[in-house]
Amino acid sequence: MSRQPYVRPISKTTWYMRNGRYKIYMLREMTSFLVVFYTFLTIVALSTLAADSPAAWQNFISSQQGPGMVVFHALALLYFLFFQTFPWFKLAPKAMPVQIGEKKLPGSYIVIGHYVAWVFISAVIFWLAGAL
Amino acid sequence: MEIRQIELEVMRYDPEKDKQPWFQQYTVPCQEDWAILDALNYVKDNLDTTLAYRWSCHMMVCGSCGMMVNGEPSLTCKTFVRDLPGKVRVEPLENFPIERDLVVVLDDVMQKLHKVQPYIIRKDDPPPEGVEYTQSRGALAKFKQLTMCINCMCCYSACPQYGLDNNFIGPAALALAHRYNLDSRDQGKSQRLDILADHDGVWDCSFVGACSEVCPKHVDPAAAIQQMKIDGALEFWKQKLGFPGGES
Ligand code: SF4
Ligand code: SF4
Ligand code: FES
Numbered sequence: 001m002s003r004q005p006y007v008r009p010i011s012k013t014t015w016y017m018r019n020g021r022y023k024i025y026m027l028r029e030m031t032s033f034l035v036v037f038y039t040f041l042t043i044v045a046l047s048t049l050a051a052d053s054p055a056a057w058q059n060f061i062s063s064q065q066g067p068g069m070v071v072f073h074a075l076a077l078l079y080f081l082f083f084q085t086f087p088w089f090k091l092a093p094k095a096m097p098v099q100i101g102e103k104k105l106p107g108s109y110i111v112i113g114h115y116v117a118w119v120f121i122s123a124v125i126f127w128l129a130g131a132l
Numbered sequence: 133m134e135i136r137q138i139e140l141e142v143m144r145y146d147p148e149k150d151k152q153p154w155f156q157q158y159t160v161p162c163q164e165d166w167a168i169l170d171a172l173n174y175v176k177d178n179l180d181t182t183l184a185y186r187w188s189c190h191m192m193v194c195g196s197c198g199m200m201v202n203g204e205p206s207l208t209c210k211t212f213v214r215d216l217p218g219k220v221r222v223e224p225l226e227n228f229p230i231e232r233d234l235v236v237v238l239d240d241v242m243q244k245l246h247k248v249q250p251y252i253i254r255k256d257d258p259p260p261e262g263v264e265y266t267q268s269r270g271a272l273a274k275f276k277q278l279t280m281c282i283n284c285m286c287c288y289s290a291c292p293q294y295g296l297d298n299n300f301i302g303p304a305a306l307a308l309a310h311r312y313n314l315d316s317r318d319q320g321k322s323q324r325l326d327i328l329a330d331h332d333g334v335w336d337c338s339f340v341g342a343c344s345e346v347c348p349k350h351v352d353p354a355a356a357i358q359q360m361k362i363d364g365a366l367e368f369w370k371q372k373l374g375f376p377g378g379e380s
Contacts, residue, residue, distance in 0.1 A: 006152065010296065022340070097355075
């Protein structure tokens with residue numbers, strides 16, 4: 001009797017095609033360049049503001065207002081909602097369970113807490129920006 | 133009782149004869165209440181005595197009957213034929229080397245389970261005479277779910293990170309470590325942190341969540357790992373900022 005375990009090869013480039021779960025995961029990971037894009041956009045916006053030039057700021061604003069850009073931002077918003085916000089909020093009770101006495105606080109409380117905080121913080125930001 | 137024929141497509145591998153695994157077909161007359169494990173037992177008893185696979189309890193306790201059933205890591209004793217199509221493919225658990233037929237080599241995960249120090253660590257060991265470490269029911273509830281693990285290793289089979297790089301400690305062993313970290317009687321958290329926060333530890337997990345989806349005992353290793361990330365980060369900053377190490 002000789003042992004000769006067989007190792008099944010895994011493709012480093014196409015492993016995620018094996019099942020639906022991995023595909024959805026990969027879709028989320030691959031589209032995360034949008035996160036990078038918005039980080040970059042924020043930096044550009046901030047440095048334009050810091051330059052203290054109303055003309056430059058106006059330029060930046062109008063560069064974001066073309067129909068192409070508006071569609072892009074709208075799609076990106078949907079993406080962030082469906083691939084980031086909703087799934088991560090849904091998982092929050094798993095990462096941060098709260099136990100009181102012998103009972104776990106129902107996960108829905110924690111999820112709702114996240115949405116409340118989100119709306120509140122957004123409102124504060126809009127208020128600071130003078131939009132409310 | 134009604135009999136239903138299914139085509140069982142079983143992966144075979146004989147280390148002494150085969151260069152690679154291949155599939156063998158068996159036609160199995162299944163009773164209505166049969167699990168895949170019963171179908172395999174039928175093959176072994178009536179069609180082909182050479183088929184190798186592991187099982188013991190037939191009741192979701194021993195954790196030895198994990199296999200891929202139509203591509204999904206499953207306990208074959210709780211995967212029922214009536215819930216599956218007429219053609220069922222059975223393979224050894226993915227991400228592990230194949231020893232023979234449906235039997236995989238588990239040495240690696242056994243080592244990992246050991247490595248996380250899965251026992252209560254105390255500063256006062258052995259305990260002083262007459263001392264008992266008591267625990268409230270609330271304190272037990274904190275980690276009870278994590279004690280349900282039967283080491284079936286379905287989670288490793290589902291985990292893409294472990295598949296790509298088996299240095300990753302992986303779901304069941306990390307969940308086991310978390311079980312002891314959460315235990316009110318344990319004082320070994322900072323000892324375990326070195327292993328867990330290492331680059332093959334919790335940070336290798338990208339929260340795909342596949343492990344929790346396939347876990348037959350609802351241990352939810354993915355959740356445990358995320359909690360450990362939060363724990364680890366807090367611990368890191370506590371040490372950076374010079375707070376006394378948070379022992380639990
Ligand atoms: S965590 Fe679940 S899937 Fe993983 S070994 Fe334990 S019981 Fe099996
Ligand atoms: S959540 Fe982490 S441990 Fe679980 S399958 Fe995903 S990468 Fe692996
Ligand atoms: S045979 Fe024991 S868990 Fe399936």
